[in-house]
Amino acid sequence: MVTSPVYPPFYGYLRQAGIIVTEARLNANLRLDFEAIEAQFAAAPGGVGLLLCNPHNPGGTVHTREELETLARLAAKYDAQVVSDEIHAPLIYAESTYTPYLSVDPRGIAVHAASKGWSLAAIPAALMTWGPDAGEALARYDSGKHHGPTYWGTVAQTVAYNECRGWLADAIVALDRNRRLLGDLLAEKLPAARYHLPASTYLTWVDCRELGLGDDPAAVFLTRGRVAFNSGPTFGAGGEGHVRINIATSPAILEEAVSRMAASL
Numbered sequence: 001m002v003t004s005p006v007y008p009p010f011y012g013y014l015r016q017a018g019i020i021v022t023e024a025r026l027n028a029n030l031r032l033d034f035e036a037i038e039a040q041f042a043a044a045p046g047g048v049g050l051l052l053c054n055p056h057n058p059g060g061t062v063h064t065r066e067e068l069e070t071l072a073r074l075a076a077k078y079d080a081q082v083v084s085d086e087i088h089a090p091l092i093y094a095e096s097t098y099t100p101y102l103s104v105d106p107r108g109i110a111v112h113a114a115s116k117g118w119s120l121a122a123i124p125a126a127l128m129t130w131g132p133d134a135g136e137a138l139a140r141y142d143s144g145k146h147h148g149p150t151y152w153g154t155v156a157q158t159v160a161y162n163e164c165r166g167w168l169a170d171a172i173v174a175l176d177r178n179r180r181l182l183g184d185l186l187a188e189k190l191p192a193a194r195y196h197l198p199a200s201t202y203l204t205w206v207d208c209r210e211l212g213l214g215d216d217p218a219a220v221f222l223t224r225g226r227v228a229f230n231s232g233p234t235f236g237a238g239g240e241g242h243v244r245i246n247i248a249t250s251p252a253i254l255e256e257a258v259s260r261m262a263a264s265l
Contacts, residue, residue, distance in 0.1 A: 001040045001050045003032060004236035005205075007057045007085075011236065014051065022048070025238045030059040030196055030205065032067050034074065041078035049081040054101055055088045058235060058244040059205035060179075060198025062096040065104065072105035081137050084110045087126075088201040090117030090168055093176055096199040106131035109138075116201070117168055118160040119248075125153030175202050178247040178254060185258040190265075202248040208232075209241035211265060218243045225260035 002010050004023040014021050022043075024036035041048050052071070055062045063071075075082050084101035089112065092098045101108045113126035126149065130138060160168075179198055186195045186206065194207035208217040218231040221243065232242030247254060 001037070001048055002236065003037070003050075003052065003056070005058060005232065005239035005242065006053055006235055008234045008236075010051055010053070010085075023237045026056070026061070030056065030061045032063065032071065034070055037071065038074050038078075041074055041080050046079040048078070049083065050075065052082055052084040052101065053088075054084045054086050055092070055098065055200035057088055057201060058203050058230075058242075059196050060088075060201040060203065061196075062092060062098060062199040065097075065099040068099055068101055068104045072101075072108070075105065075107070082108050084108060086110050087113045087116050088203075090114070091172060091175070091202065092200045093172065093179070093198070098200070102129060102131050106133040107137070109134055114157040114160040117171075118156075118164060120153065120156050120160065123150050123153035123156050125149040125157040127157075175247060178202070178249070178251060179204065181251055182245065182247055182254055182258070185255060189258050189262040193261075202246055204245045204247055206243050206245055207241065208243060213241075213264075215240040217241060221261055221264050225264035227257050227260035227264075 001022045001024055002014075004025050011021055022040050024033060024040050027033045037050070050071075054068070071082065074080070082101065082105060086100065089098050089100070100110065102110050109128065109130045111126060111128050115121040115124070115126075179202075182204060183195050183197055186193050190211065192210040194210070196205050196207075198204050211217060213220040216231050216233055218229045221227050221229060230244035230246075232239035232244070235242070235244070245257070
């Protein structure tokens, strides 16, 4: 199970592994819908796992400790395994608090990487951690699989975590300005668009359904305005009529991008 709309490769990775993907849509505020999650767990007790995005991509929702505790209780009730992708955890804005999933679920598994926080995706490396009661799930893990970390990626990730916290803090300050700038620009030029101010990450989520551009407004913006965003429908159920905008850029480019969006109408 995934909580859609969510990072599109989640679908591909799971299906490539032979896993049937089901969806529990986030609510209108991009928060976990526990009724939807429990319905999926109940449909196949012991046979449904959840691939969580914590913080969530797209939209930057930071799940609260209370939300994660509720999720952990549901997972225990239905004997479901939760794997939490926490790759965006370094990118939390000042008003929010990141809660590691493993702090609430001893059966959980979490995956981390420096690639988002320190922009290291071109030299892959990641790490996996797990709770003290995750032994049964780990026993099914095929350690012989090829994972693809690079030597330089491993070195870069180690240096980032240990020696580059100052750089990360400066990056978050710049991203904080940009997330607020995007909100101001949309309010000025596209007031019908609904913008979710992200609590983390540089991957924002914009609801364009009131603009009358159909299920895939990104295609319209590209054709008419020559500005490229991520297509909402690729993020699964709930992505229709939305675009994902990457704010890890200059203020000038954000201003030009929103101007092109407005010119597309």
